[in-house]
Amino acid sequence: MSQEIDFLAVVGKLSGLSLVESATTHPSQPANYRVTTILESLLEKVLIQEEWQAARQQAVREIHQVWWEENHNRTEAEGLEIVRLGLLAKEQEIAVSVGDRIGKNWVNNSRFLEALELCKQVLAVFQDYRILGTVSYAEEVLGFVQEAVIHYQQALDLCPEEELTTKATTLNNMARIIAQQGDVAKAIALWEESLELFEQIDYAKGKAATINNMARIIAQQGDVAKAIALWEESLKLFEQIDDAKGKAATINNMAQIIAQQGDVAKAIALWEQSLEIKEQIGDVKGTATTLNNMAQVIADQGDVAKAIALWEQSLEIIEQIGDVKSKAATLNNMALVIAQQGDIPKALSLWEQSLKISEQIGDVGGKATNLNNMAGVFANQGEISKAIMLWEQSLELFEQIGDPQGKASNLNNMARVIAQQGYISKALALWEQSLEIIEQIGDAQGKASTLNNMAGVFANQGEISKAIALWEQVVSTLAQISAYSDLVTVLSNLGLTDESNGLVYLAQAIWLTLRIQAPLVDTIQLISALYNKVPQSDELEAVLGATAMFLCNSRGEGHPQLEKLQEDSFKIILGAANAQGIETQEAFGNWFTQQRLNDPEYFLPRLNQRLEEIVGDGWLFDPSQVVGE
Known part of the structure; x- marks a missing residue:
């Protein structure tokens, strides 16, 4: 039977020995006592164990009541002291509930290392399902993925x-x-x-x-x-x-897949809807995420200036709320696009900032992604040994956190550069390794990317039939996941590689660009490629030129290369006119009008009809499943 301890008697004994003193400043206030930590060893000799433990328990209950339950302006330091005392006093509910609250707050603010350490301190005394759940998320980010899964399972068992x-x-x-x-x-x-x-x-x-x-x-x-x-x-x-926040998050996720399908306009409309909801409810973190996602797709469309503006807006919000993990990810995305624009020093500066943050907070996955992207840029700059070193570091980190998708992507990138150096057999071995991982996890997008790179190498080696077979496999994979933007690129590769069937592939690629919002540069290049393959004087030449000019006008607003693309488009239509014997400006104007090249309601359906005639039964995907059909 447990002995009941008289707390006031214990305090009286300690006061008589001058080991505690009253901390009460006014007679009307409840009695509070304080004791310095340096006297702890002395107190242990004065009090029997039951008295000592009772004093601790009573103290932590009183402090928890005053500092936590009744306090609307709690401080982190007070909370941590409650946890410390709760662990000493073996007061599980107090130590765990307060510790879990602080731990979750730290995780939400990217303080993963601190959260991990706090949770470990609590778990050393109490195995509690709440702390196990919190520590698991911190461990996941910090790269201790197996431990995270184990702790989630333990949390389930104890729940x-x-x-x-x-x-x-x-x-x-x-x-x-x-x-x-x-x-x-x-x-x-x-x-x-x-x-x-x-x-x-x-x-x-x-x-x-x-x-x-x-x-x-x-x-x-x-x-x-x-x-x-x-x-x-x-x-x-x-x-x-x-639940407006959940609704906005779901719309955001849908938009990403719809953008992948090539319906960029619909994706952006969904993102704007998501933004509107998030701004209404004050979800600033969600707003920053959506702006980040929009920026990436807009950059892919070629409007880099607008994308950078959105990323900077996202960063401003992230800075305000102190979300350093998101800041690192956003800087990484910006750096990749800026590097593609040719400003390598600025891109590397952003990556260094991103890496520093990832290392500070222990975000292993973020660091691995950063290194992977940086390696690609160094490879493009010709610094192959440096690129390989970064990829190997990144690979090690992806393996540490058990991220097979990241590992497969890394191997794919390494193989591409090694192949460019002429080590084809070594590159193919890496690609096979990447494909094996991809097949295991069912990553259709990753499979398409890897096969596409392999096909490109075979094409460069002159093994055209092998390349074509792989590209046709890629087309099938991309069609399966409705990744129509990527599908346009692969059909273009096929069209430029296969001499005998190139028209059919290019026709399918352009047919797709009429239905999805493919990047304008790629679209005009495609139209030029088909124009060069069409027999001279074929009416399709003029229709292609009119379509190219129309797309520049309808999709080119804000595009940094618009003037150049318009010039290329005009050259196509001018070449078509010259092939018809049109030599004067007046004759050109009459011909342009007579051929209804100023009427998109005529030339777009006509182009569509001609493209479908060229393809015939040679479709590599089901056209009825395409967005907009």
């Missing part, structure tokens, strides 16, 4: 039966990590278990968040239609419970 929300959320988080490691089947099973629990408690918000996560992975696997259907289900749930 009380009635805590269904916590169980379901933990399963959701575990599934996310396991999916990133490539075991998609197991991840889906965990998500389904999570959904079942959320349905039991009728927790629509948790269910919607889980469906959102599932959709992202399913889209990566190539089943875009199913992913979109899941996102729509998630949206419906968020709307039912009036």
